[in-house]
Amino acid sequence: MDCPICGSDNIEILNSKQKTTKKKFTEKYLLKCEDCGHVYRNIISLKKPRPYRLIISEQDKSHKTTIDLSPSDNLKVGDTLLSDLGQVEVTGIEIGDRRVNKSKLEDVDTIWASSVEIPARIGFSVDLHGEVDSYKLDLERDFEIAPGDIIKLDKHIVKVHVIKTQEKKLTSGFAKAGVIKRVYSKPVKFNNYDYDLTRNIFKKTK
Numbered sequence: 001m002d003c004p005i006c007g008s009d010n011i012e013i014l015n016s017k018q019k020t021t022k023k024k025f026t027e028k029y030l031l032k033c034e035d036c037g038h039v040y041r042n043i044i045s046l047k048k049p050r051p052y053r054l055i056i057s058e059q060d061k062s063h064k065t066t067i068d069l070s071p072s073d074n075l076k077v078g079d080t081l082l083s084d085l086g087q088v089e090v091t092g093i094e095i096g097d098r099r100v101n102k103s104k105l106e107d108v109d110t111i112w113a114s115s116v117e118i119p120a121r122i123g124f125s126v127d128l129h130g131e132v133d134s135y136k137l138d139l140e141r142d143f144e145i146a147p148g149d150i151i152k153l154d155k156h157i158v159k160v161h162v163i164k165t166q167e168k169k170l171t172s173g174f175a176k177a178g179v180i181k182r183v184y185s186k187p188v189k190f191n192n193y194d195y196d197l198t199r200n201i202f203k204k205t206k
Helices: none
Strands: 011-020 024-033 039-047 050-058 061-069 074-076 080-083 086-095 098-100 102-104 110-115 120-128 131-139 150-153 156-165 180-187 201-204
Touching: 050 080, 050 086, 061 080, 074 086, 080 110, 086 102
Parallel strands: 050 110, 120 180
Antiparallel strands: 011 024, 024 039, 050 061, 074 102, 080 086, 086 098, 086 110, 120 131, 131 201, 150 156, 156 180
16 A cells, blocks of 8 residues: 555555455555655455365374465465464465465465474484484474584484475575474484483384
Protein backbone atom coordinates (compact mmCIF):
# COMPACT_ATOMS: atom_id res chain seq x y z
CA MET A 1 0.00 0.00 0.00
CA ASP A 2 2.96 2.33 -0.58
CA CYS A 3 2.16 5.78 -1.92
CA PRO A 4 2.03 5.65 -5.76
CA ILE A 5 3.40 9.21 -5.96
CA CYS A 6 6.42 9.22 -3.65
CA GLY A 7 6.72 5.53 -2.67
CA SER A 8 6.49 6.25 1.08
CA ASP A 9 5.07 3.61 3.42
CA ASN A 10 4.13 6.27 6.00
CA ILE A 11 0.41 5.89 5.36
CA GLU A 12 -2.72 6.93 7.28
CA ILE A 13 -5.91 4.89 6.80
CA LEU A 14 -8.79 7.36 6.40
CA ASN A 15 -11.48 4.74 5.82
CA SER A 16 -11.89 1.03 5.15
CA LYS A 17 -14.76 -1.19 4.03
CA GLN A 18 -14.93 -4.97 4.04
CA LYS A 19 -16.88 -7.26 1.77
CA THR A 20 -17.10 -11.03 2.12
CA THR A 21 -18.42 -13.55 -0.39
CA LYS A 22 -18.36 -17.34 -0.32
CA LYS A 23 -14.95 -17.47 -2.00
CA LYS A 24 -13.32 -14.08 -1.41
CA PHE A 25 -12.56 -11.50 1.24
CA THR A 26 -12.18 -7.94 -0.09
CA GLU A 27 -11.10 -4.83 1.80
CA LYS A 28 -11.24 -1.34 0.28
CA TYR A 29 -9.05 1.40 1.75
CA LEU A 30 -9.02 5.18 1.48
CA LEU A 31 -5.43 6.18 2.27
CA LYS A 32 -3.41 9.35 2.79
CA CYS A 33 0.36 9.62 2.45
CA GLU A 34 1.79 11.40 5.50
CA ASP A 35 4.86 12.52 3.53
CA CYS A 36 3.40 14.09 0.37
CA GLY A 37 -0.30 14.37 1.29
CA HIS A 38 -1.56 12.32 -1.66
CA VAL A 39 -4.96 10.65 -1.07
CA TYR A 40 -5.67 7.42 -2.94
CA ARG A 41 -7.62 4.17 -2.85
CA ASN A 42 -6.37 0.59 -2.59
CA ILE A 43 -8.19 -2.75 -2.75
CA ILE A 44 -6.93 -6.01 -1.24
CA SER A 45 -8.70 -9.15 -2.40
CA LEU A 46 -7.87 -12.55 -0.95
CA LYS A 47 -9.39 -15.94 -1.53
CA LYS A 48 -10.92 -17.42 1.60
CA PRO A 49 -8.88 -20.10 3.41
CA ARG A 50 -9.53 -23.71 2.48
CA PRO A 51 -8.18 -26.96 3.95
CA TYR A 52 -4.92 -28.40 2.57
CA ARG A 53 -3.61 -31.91 3.19
CA LEU A 54 -0.69 -31.77 5.64
CA ILE A 55 1.65 -34.65 6.50
CA ILE A 56 3.80 -33.99 9.58
CA SER A 57 6.91 -36.02 10.40
CA GLU A 58 7.81 -36.51 14.05
CA GLN A 59 11.07 -38.46 13.98
CA ASP A 60 10.03 -42.04 13.03
CA LYS A 61 6.30 -41.29 12.89
CA SER A 62 4.06 -39.29 10.56
CA HIS A 63 0.65 -37.73 11.12
CA LYS A 64 -1.94 -36.80 8.49
CA THR A 65 -4.08 -33.74 9.10
CA THR A 66 -5.31 -30.61 7.29
CA ILE A 67 -4.50 -26.93 7.63
CA ASP A 68 -6.60 -23.96 6.48
CA LEU A 69 -4.65 -21.54 4.25
CA SER A 70 -5.56 -18.90 1.70
CA PRO A 71 -5.08 -20.05 -1.93
CA SER A 72 -3.88 -16.49 -2.68
CA ASP A 73 -0.77 -16.94 -0.52
CA ASN A 74 2.60 -18.33 -1.59
CA LEU A 75 4.35 -21.21 0.16
CA LYS A 76 7.98 -22.30 0.11
CA VAL A 77 10.16 -24.95 1.74
CA GLY A 78 11.40 -23.62 5.07
CA ASP A 79 8.22 -21.70 5.90
CA THR A 80 6.80 -22.21 9.39
CA LEU A 81 3.10 -23.01 9.83
CA LEU A 82 0.92 -23.37 12.92
CA SER A 83 -1.06 -26.61 12.61
CA ASP A 84 -3.49 -28.28 14.98
CA LEU A 85 -0.54 -30.48 16.03
CA GLY A 86 1.75 -27.55 16.81
CA GLN A 87 4.33 -25.52 14.93
CA VAL A 88 5.82 -27.20 11.84
CA GLU A 89 8.39 -26.38 9.17
CA VAL A 90 7.58 -27.05 5.52
CA THR A 91 9.95 -29.67 4.05
CA GLY A 92 8.19 -30.46 0.77
CA ILE A 93 5.42 -29.17 -1.50
CA GLU A 94 3.57 -31.65 -3.71
CA ILE A 95 1.80 -30.66 -6.93
CA GLY A 96 0.37 -33.68 -8.71
CA ASP A 97 3.17 -36.25 -8.82
CA ARG A 98 6.08 -33.82 -8.44
CA ARG A 99 7.80 -31.97 -5.60
CA VAL A 100 8.64 -28.25 -5.79
CA ASN A 101 10.42 -25.82 -3.47
CA LYS A 102 7.82 -23.06 -3.77
CA SER A 103 4.36 -22.52 -5.22
CA LYS A 104 1.18 -20.52 -5.01
CA LEU A 105 -1.08 -22.39 -2.61
CA GLU A 106 -3.96 -22.66 -5.08
CA ASP A 107 -1.82 -25.17 -7.06
CA VAL A 108 -0.73 -27.29 -4.06
CA ASP A 109 -2.08 -30.79 -3.38
CA THR A 110 -0.10 -31.84 -0.29
CA ILE A 111 2.20 -30.05 2.17
CA TRP A 112 4.97 -32.09 3.84
CA ALA A 113 6.39 -30.76 7.11
CA SER A 114 8.33 -31.67 10.24
CA SER A 115 7.51 -30.73 13.81
CA VAL A 116 9.73 -28.02 15.32
CA GLU A 117 8.43 -28.62 18.84
CA ILE A 118 10.32 -31.86 19.47
CA PRO A 119 14.08 -32.63 19.44
CA ALA A 120 15.74 -33.34 16.10
CA ARG A 121 16.76 -36.96 15.55
CA ILE A 122 19.99 -37.28 13.56
CA GLY A 123 22.18 -40.15 12.41
CA PHE A 124 25.77 -40.36 13.65
CA SER A 125 28.32 -42.71 12.09
CA VAL A 126 31.71 -43.70 13.51
CA ASP A 127 34.07 -45.17 10.89
CA LEU A 128 36.10 -47.95 12.50
CA HIS A 129 38.35 -48.65 9.50
CA GLY A 130 35.94 -50.84 7.57
CA GLU A 131 33.26 -51.33 10.19
CA VAL A 132 30.80 -48.63 11.23
CA ASP A 133 29.06 -47.96 14.54
CA SER A 134 25.83 -46.08 13.83
CA TYR A 135 23.67 -44.20 16.30
CA LYS A 136 20.47 -42.18 16.43
CA LEU A 137 20.77 -39.05 18.58
CA ASP A 138 18.06 -36.73 19.89
CA LEU A 139 19.34 -33.14 20.04
CA GLU A 140 17.85 -29.69 20.54
CA ARG A 141 17.09 -28.30 17.08
CA ASP A 142 19.41 -25.29 17.56
CA PHE A 143 22.36 -27.41 18.72
CA GLU A 144 25.34 -26.71 16.43
CA ILE A 145 27.83 -29.29 15.14
CA ALA A 146 30.86 -28.39 13.04
CA PRO A 147 33.41 -30.41 11.04
CA GLY A 148 36.49 -30.64 13.26
CA ASP A 149 34.53 -30.96 16.50
CA ILE A 150 35.92 -33.55 18.94
CA ILE A 151 33.05 -35.46 20.50
CA LYS A 152 32.66 -38.19 23.08
CA LEU A 153 29.99 -40.67 22.02
CA ASP A 154 29.43 -43.93 23.86
CA LYS A 155 32.87 -45.61 24.09
CA HIS A 156 34.37 -43.46 21.32
CA ILE A 157 36.12 -40.11 21.12
CA VAL A 158 35.73 -38.98 17.51
CA LYS A 159 36.43 -36.11 15.16
CA VAL A 160 33.63 -34.92 12.86
CA HIS A 161 34.67 -35.01 9.20
CA VAL A 162 31.48 -34.51 7.17
CA ILE A 163 27.97 -33.32 7.99
CA LYS A 164 25.13 -34.23 5.65
CA THR A 165 22.20 -31.81 5.83
CA GLN A 166 18.86 -31.84 4.05
CA GLU A 167 20.44 -29.93 1.14
CA LYS A 168 24.21 -30.57 1.01
CA LYS A 169 27.35 -32.01 2.58
CA LEU A 170 29.54 -29.80 4.76
CA THR A 171 33.27 -30.14 5.39
CA SER A 172 33.54 -26.67 6.96
CA GLY A 173 31.30 -24.22 8.77
CA PHE A 174 28.59 -25.68 10.98
CA ALA A 175 24.99 -26.92 10.89
CA LYS A 176 22.13 -26.95 13.36
CA ALA A 177 20.67 -30.29 14.38
CA GLY A 178 17.30 -29.29 12.94
CA VAL A 179 18.65 -29.61 9.37
CA ILE A 180 21.23 -32.40 9.89
CA LYS A 181 20.50 -35.86 8.48
CA ARG A 182 23.80 -37.58 9.39
CA VAL A 183 27.20 -36.83 10.90
CA TYR A 184 30.26 -38.82 9.76
CA SER A 185 33.22 -39.19 12.11
CA LYS A 186 36.40 -41.14 12.82
CA PRO A 187 38.01 -42.07 16.16
CA VAL A 188 40.92 -40.00 17.44
CA LYS A 189 43.48 -40.77 20.14
CA PHE A 190 42.59 -37.83 22.36
CA ASN A 191 41.60 -37.76 26.00
CA ASN A 192 39.95 -34.36 25.78
CA TYR A 193 36.84 -33.50 23.78
CA ASP A 194 34.60 -30.51 23.03
CA TYR A 195 31.40 -32.09 24.33
CA ASP A 196 29.80 -35.41 25.27
CA LEU A 197 26.71 -36.60 23.35
CA THR A 198 26.47 -40.02 25.00
CA ARG A 199 23.34 -39.10 26.96
CA ASN A 200 21.68 -38.00 23.70
CA ILE A 201 21.83 -41.49 22.18
CA PHE A 202 18.32 -42.71 21.33
CA LYS A 203 19.60 -46.08 20.10
CA LYS A 204 22.55 -47.76 18.50
CA THR A 205 21.47 -48.98 15.08
CA LYS A 206 24.52 -51.09 14.15
